[in-house]
Amino acid sequence: MLLAKLPHLAQWSARRREHAAYYSRALADVSQVRVPVVDRANEHIFHQYTVRAERRDALQAHLKAQGIGSAVYYPVPLHLQPCFAHLGYTAGRLPVAEQASHEVLSLPVYPELTPAQLDHVVSAIRGFYA
Numbered sequence: 001m002l003l004a005k006l007p008h009l010a011q012w013s014a015r016r017r018e019h020a021a022y023y024s025r026a027l028a029d030v031s032q033v034r035v036p037v038v039d040r041a042n043e044h045i046f047h048q049y050t051v052r053a054e055r056r057d058a059l060q061a062h063l064k065a066q067g068i069g070s071a072v073y074y075p076v077p078l079h080l081q082p083c084f085a086h087l088g089y090t091a092g093r094l095p096v097a098e099q100a101s102h103e104v105l106s107l108p109v110y111p112e113l114t115p116a117q118l119d120h121v122v123s124a125i126r127g128f129y130a
Contacts, residue, residue, distance in 0.1 A: 015111035016046040019118060023049055023107060026122040032129045034103075048073065049109035056105050059128050066124040070105050077101045 024035045032054040038044045050073070053059050063070050077097035079089035091098065107121055 012111040013045050015113075016049075016109050017044065019109050019111075019113055020044065020046040020049050022118050023051075023109075023122065026118075027051070027125060030126060030129055033125060046109050048106040050104050050106045052100060052103040053105050053125075054103070054129075056103050059125065060105055062128045063121070063124055066120070068108065068121055068124055070107055072104060073106055074104055075101055 020036070027033050027035055034052040036044075036050060048071075056072070060070050060072070077094060077100070078084055079087065079094050079097065080091060108117070
């Protein structure tokens with residue numbers, strides 16, 4: 001199965017980058033949303049397009065009500081996960097990581113997204129913060 005998909009990988013990755021660039025441009029002036037930054041010397045695959053959003057949980061509920069899927073892939077920072085408890089970190093020790101864990105939200109970025117679907121996502125986000 002993977003061999004059948006491999007010839008499409010470059011095209012799919014290019015589409016993801018196009019979608020990510022669209023989101024980044026379209027959301028650049030929404031102060032409550034911080035889009036990912038990509039160093040110009042690198043090329044991102046955008047398996048996920050994860051923003052940092054104020055009132056993340058309310059935004060996610062709003063997107064869901066609009067029929068838009070989203071995900072929180074990292075709700076607990078590494079230092080607070082049980083498997084790292086032996087390191088002795090407690091809540092408050094890494095405040096930036098903890099804040100990020102309450103703000104991250106991944107938007108749809110799969111290659112088959114249409115321009116209308118991308119516009120719908122952006123419009124829903126803009127509407128939420130209006």
